[in-house]
Amino acid sequence: MAFLEVADVRKGYGEGDAHIEVIKGVSTSLEKGDFASLLGPSGSGKSTFLNIVGGLEPCDGGRVVVDGVDITGLSDREVGEYRRAELGFVFQFYNLIPDLTVCENIEVCAHLSEDPLPLDDLLRSLGLWDQRRKFPRQMSGGQQQRCAIGRALVKNPKLLLCDEPTGALDYQTSLEILALMEEVNREYGCTVVVVTHNDAIARMSNRIMRLHDGMLVEDSVNEERVPALSLEW
Numbered sequence: 001m002a003f004l005e006v007a008d009v010r011k012g013y014g015e016g017d018a019h020i021e022v023i024k025g026v027s028t029s030l031e032k033g034d035f036a037s038l039l040g041p042s043g044s045g046k047s048t049f050l051n052i053v054g055g056l057e058p059c060d061g062g063r064v065v066v067d068g069v070d071i072t073g074l075s076d077r078e079v080g081e082y083r084r085a086e087l088g089f090v091f092q093f094y095n096l097i098p099d100l101t102v103c104e105n106i107e108v109c110a111h112l113s114e115d116p117l118p119l120d121d122l123l124r125s126l127g128l129w130d131q132r133r134k135f136p137r138q139m140s141g142g143q144q145q146r147c148a149i150g151r152a153l154v155k156n157p158k159l160l161l162c163d164e165p166t167g168a169l170d171y172q173t174s175l176e177i178l179a180l181m182e183e184v185n186r187e188y189g190c191t192v193v194v195v196t197h198n199d200a201i202a203r204m205s206n207r208i209m210r211l212h213d214g215m216l217v218e219d220s221v222n223e224e225r226v227p228a229l230s231l232e233w
């Protein structure tokens with residue numbers, strides 16, 4: 001069985017005449033350790049899809065099965081438990097806690113896990129050892145995003161969901177963050193889904209999915225994967 005199975009997922013917003021269908025029967029599956037890019041124009045439903053897979057929003061129909069568990073059939077409490085135990089989220093704007101240092105920001109999330117990764121090792125892998133006592137406002141965007149990735153990773157999640165993780169970063173810093181995600185995928189074996197506007201980023205993935213108007217118009221295996229640091233756009 002695939003690690004992630006999405007079967008005929010539907011989602012709409014609004015009532016009556018104002019109702020719009022945003023995800024229109026999407027089906028796909030990912031294997032454990034896949035690195036998938038989810039592309040598509042603005043408004044095509046990428047974030048909505050990611051939020052459904054991450055249990056942040058319910059869907060109206062269909063099924064999402066993660067590691068054998070149908071999350072669409074869980075109670076609110078159980079969905080919360082799924083997010084806590086299995087998931088890491090990374091967003092465009094880092095969502096760090098301003099009054100906590102880098103180290104403390106990550107430590108807070110470590111407490112959510114029964115089996116967190118060793119903090120010092122993680123800080124070193126993230127390239128944040130020397131920054132560990134700094135507060136978010138004292139760091140660059142790239143360093144803040146490294147910290148946000150650390151927060152997501154310290155739980156050792158099976159699934160890492162990233163929504164435009166380099167959307168606020170310059171070119172060189174974006175490459176460095178993507179390289180870090182590549183390393184994380186390889187070293188920790190977590191399955192990664194990255195939502196992006198940027199077609200070039202898809203070249204580092206082994207799976208490429210493209211949404212258009214709520215429908216999956218591409219769902220392919222990328223045989224010519226390139227390392228993040230050699231991406232160009």
Ligand SMILES: Nc1ncnc2c1ncn2[C@@H]1O[C@H](COP(=O)(O)OP(=O)(O)OP(=O)(O)O)[C@@H](O)[C@H]1O
Pocket residue numbers: 013014022040041042043044045046047048049197
């Ligand atoms: N909570 C909501 N209530 C009503 N409509 C929503 C809501 N969330 C999203 N939508 C609508 O659903 C559609 C898809 O939005 P979504 O954010 O998933 O697209 P996206 O592909 O991620 O876009 P972008 O690349 O601009 O972030 C859009 O038309 C959006 O306006």
